[in-house]
Amino acid sequence: MFEQLTQLVQQYGNEVVVKNNAIPNEHNEAVMTEAGGSILLGLQDMVAGGNFGDLAGMLSGKSPIDMNNPVVKELAGKVTDNLGSKFGISSETASGVADGLIPQVLSGLVNKAQDPNQPEFNVSDLIGSISGGNSAGLMDAVSKYGGQFGLDQDGDGQVGMSDAIAAVSKNSAGFGGLLSKLFGK
Incomplete structure (x- = not known):
C-alpha cells in the first residue's frame, strides 16, 4: 500500500510541495516520501489505538475528508511534526503542506478503495498495511x-x-x- 499512497502523494504534491518556495527543491522528493510514510504510520497508530469509529466514518463517506475530520486532524499533526523535525521546515510551512496534502491523498485513497474498476489497488493490502500486517x-x-x-x-x-x-x-x-x-x- 505504501507504493499506492506514495503515488497519490506524488500526484497531489506538485502544488503543495514542489511549487512551494518555502521548501528547498532538493527536499521535494524526501518531503513527499516523509508525508506518505507519516500518513501510513498515522493510520496504523489509529488502528493500534482502537480508533475504528473515526476511520470507518471517513472510509464510509459519512465524514467529509477535510480539516474538520478527526482522522485528517490527527494525521496533519503527525505530518507537520515530522516535516518540521526532519527537514527544519517552519511549522507554518509544514502545516500548510499537511493541510493541503492529506485531505486530497485520503480522498484519493478512499475513492480507489471503493472503486471496483481499480484492479491495481489491492484492498487487502490496504487492510494489511493499516493493521500493521x-x-x-x-x-x-x-x-x-x-x-x-x-x-x-x-x-x-x-x-x-x-x-x-x-x-x-x-x-x-x-x-x-x-x-x-x-x-x-
Missing part, C-alpha cells in the same frame, strides 16, 4: 463492530474469517464488496 487484530475489530454492518453471514453472533469468506463468495464485487458492507457503501 496483523489482520487478526483487524478481524477482532470487525468481529466487535461487524454485526452492526450486517457482516455476520452465518448468524452465530460473531464476525470471523468464515463470514468474510461467505460474504466474498456471495458478492460478485469480492473483498471490495465485503469492505463496502463494513463501511456502509
Whole structure:
C-alpha cells in the first residue's frame, strides 16, 4: 500500500510541495516520501489505538475528508511534526503542506478503495498495511463492530474469517464488496 499512497502523494504534491518556495527543491522528493510514510504510520497508530469509529466514518463517506475530520486532524499533526523535525521546515510551512496534502491523498485513497474498476489497488493490502500486517487484530475489530454492518453471514453472533469468506463468495464485487458492507457503501 505504501507504493499506492506514495503515488497519490506524488500526484497531489506538485502544488503543495514542489511549487512551494518555502521548501528547498532538493527536499521535494524526501518531503513527499516523509508525508506518505507519516500518513501510513498515522493510520496504523489509529488502528493500534482502537480508533475504528473515526476511520470507518471517513472510509464510509459519512465524514467529509477535510480539516474538520478527526482522522485528517490527527494525521496533519503527525505530518507537520515530522516535516518540521526532519527537514527544519517552519511549522507554518509544514502545516500548510499537511493541510493541503492529506485531505486530497485520503480522498484519493478512499475513492480507489471503493472503486471496483481499480484492479491495481489491492484492498487487502490496504487492510494489511493499516493493521500493521496483523489482520487478526483487524478481524477482532470487525468481529466487535461487524454485526452492526450486517457482516455476520452465518448468524452465530460473531464476525470471523468464515463470514468474510461467505460474504466474498456471495458478492460478485469480492473483498471490495465485503469492505463496502463494513463501511456502509
